[in-house]
Amino acid sequence: MNVSGERQQPGPAWSLLVPVAGLKLAVHLALANRYGYFRDELYFLDCGRNLAWGYVDAAPGVGLYAKVALLLGGSLPLLRGIAGLAGAAVVLLTGLLAWRLGGSRYAQGLAAVAALATPIFLAIAGLFSMNVFEPLFWTGCALVLVRLADGASPRLWLVLGLLAGLGLLNKHSTAFFGLALFAGLLLSPMCRALATPWPWAGAGVALFVFLPNLLWQATHDFPTLEDLRNVARTGKNVVLGPGEFVLAQVLQQGPHLLPLWLGGLAWLLFARNRRYRALGSAFAVFFVLMFAMKAKSYYLTPAFPMLLAAGAVGLDELLERRRSLAGRVWPRAAVAAWAILLTVPLTPLVLPILDPPVFLAYAKRIGFEPPKSEVAHRGPLPQMFGDQFGWPELVADVAKVWNALTPEERARAAIFANNYGEAGAINLFGPAYGLPPAISAHQNHFFWGPRGFTGDVLVVLQDDRESLERVCAAVEEAGSHRHPWGMAEENGPIWVCRGLKTPLGELWPQLKKWN
Numbered sequence: 001m002n003v004s005g006e007r008q009q010p011g012p013a014w015s016l017l018v019p020v021a022g023l024k025l026a027v028h029l030a031l032a033n034r035y036g037y038f039r040d041e042l043y044f045l046d047c048g049r050n051l052a053w054g055y056v057d058a059a060p061g062v063g064l065y066a067k068v069a070l071l072l073g074g075s076l077p078l079l080r081g082i083a084g085l086a087g088a089a090v091v092l093l094t095g096l097l098a099w100r101l102g103g104s105r106y107a108q109g110l111a112a113v114a115a116l117a118t119p120i121f122l123a124i125a126g127l128f129s130m131n132v133f134e135p136l137f138w139t140g141c142a143l144v145l146v147r148l149a150d151g152a153s154p155r156l157w158l159v160l161g162l163l164a165g166l167g168l169l170n171k172h173s174t175a176f177f178g179l180a181l182f183a184g185l186l187l188s189p190m191c192r193a194l195a196t197p198w199p200w201a202g203a204g205v206a207l208f209v210f211l212p213n214l215l216w217q218a219t220h221d222f223p224t225l226e227d228l229r230n231v232a233r234t235g236k237n238v239v240l241g242p243g244e245f246v247l248a249q250v251l252q253q254g255p256h257l258l259p260l261w262l263g264g265l266a267w268l269l270f271a272r273n274r275r276y277r278a279l280g281s282a283f284a285v286f287f288v289l290m291f292a293m294k295a296k297s298y299y300l301t302p303a304f305p306m307l308l309a310a311g312a313v314g315l316d317e318l319l320e321r322r323r324s325l326a327g328r329v330w331p332r333a334a335v336a337a338w339a340i341l342l343t344v345p346l347t348p349l350v351l352p353i354l355d356p357p358v359f360l361a362y363a364k365r366i367g368f369e370p371p372k373s374e375v376a377h378r379g380p381l382p383q384m385f386g387d388q389f390g391w392p393e394l395v396a397d398v399a400k401v402w403n404a405l406t407p408e409e410r411a412r413a414a415i416f417a418n419n420y421g422e423a424g425a426i427n428l429f430g431p432a433y434g435l436p437p438a439i440s441a442h443q444n445h446f447f448w449g450p451r452g453f454t455g456d457v458l459v460v461l462q463d464d465r466e467s468l469e470r471v472c473a474a475v476e477e478a479g480s481h482r483h484p485w486g487m488a489e490e491n492g493p494i495w496v497c498r499g500l501k502t503p504l505g506e507l508w509p510q511l512k513k514w515n
Helices: 014-030 040-047 061-071 076-100 106-119 119-124 134-149 156-169 174-186 189-195 198-219 221-235 244-255 253-268 275-292 297-321 328-342 344-350 356-364 391-404 407-411 422-432 465-469 502-510
Strands: 413-416 457-461 472-481 491-498
Touching: 014 076, 014 106, 040 061, 040 422, 061 076, 061 156, 076 119, 076 134, 106 119, 106 253, 106 297, 106 328, 106 465, 119 244, 119 297, 119 344, 119 422, 134 156, 134 174, 134 189, 134 275, 134 297, 156 198, 174 189, 174 275, 174 297, 189 198, 189 275, 189 457, 198 221, 244 253, 244 297, 253 275, 253 297, 253 328, 253 391, 297 328, 344 356, 356 407, 391 422, 391 457, 391 472, 391 491, 407 413, 457 472, 465 472, 465 491
Parallel strands: 413 457
Antiparallel strands: 457 491, 472 491
């Protein structure tokens, strides 16, 4: 007998969900070594080498993931394999969410297929970052909330709090998703639960799990807030207007999937059974929050699996209500084929399938112009691809300059990188050339400091003579770096700076560069 009041239903369609998730993983494993390390992946590996309860621009989770990867070898296929596993888990969770929403085997399979076919989910699962784990925590929260709406034990609020806390340790934007969920509860029949202690106990669990990072932030004067203020002050990110912001969602999720996720939002908000309205309201609130905060358009992405799951359920119900279509296979097969086949021409735009010249020709042929999310990044390829080229070559060019120094100079020299990508590349590829670890004042490298280097001799990347002459007695252009497919800002001279006018330890606070 069901004593909890929770709705009973057949088990999940594992025979459909597991193969779709397996296909997702196979795609990413096949392409894992296609290009090279992404700029942020190099930085995250450095975070893994310097584990902490927080970083200037990231929650501590990514450092832990990177540490695991380093312990297993830290190779590019391994990093991308971890990301692919997380992406496959998102596909599986989306199907399970459709099941919990009352979806049939077909609805579960369609939800999983849609999560597989969504272009931006293909893109983020192709790179190692906190972004690929974010939908896991958010979809997990949605899954627990659905169970609570169905009458499950209120103790599940504690599980919801645990997932939210782990999500915060993965990426701080989970705080805004949590705020949106709270607003969604207020705007739904589930608001009655807020009169009980369980949701508040769940919030307490989330805060307790997140507390170590919060304490780290406090003891370091909240560097993440300073970093975010700098982003806003400098206009680093491209700010989209209302129409552009909506269009970005349509393009990122795939125009062919618009009816599914938009229908899912409508199903959550307006279905006769109002049990799940909290999820639809939460998405609407989160959308407004992100636009109001001038966030990057992809920040909405981890909230979309719950719309895909709801859309699959709603579509299946719609087909069942049409007498001429009820029980027929062909309309359901046509929808699934639509989701997959129309994704195929988009995959070269989000996955490293084509060589760069072929990619550019293909993008030109179909009229694709990649949108920019950051103002300063320039290059022949979209940043997502361009930042995967040139790093080993950069380190080889730095090694030529390093080896041209006298032995006496090398004994007291350091390599100063002006951004975390350069520093991460030196730290990953440099040991093969006998290079020392790089120093940098960019993002969390600032906290790691000059590592004992005095700065008598500095090999400096991505700088200019005028600024270096203000701090150095002598400046020499000792080499250069050029890569045809890398980001343009990395192409330029490599300098040797001799005789710092101020000791490096004293100069260090002035060098801080947080975005």
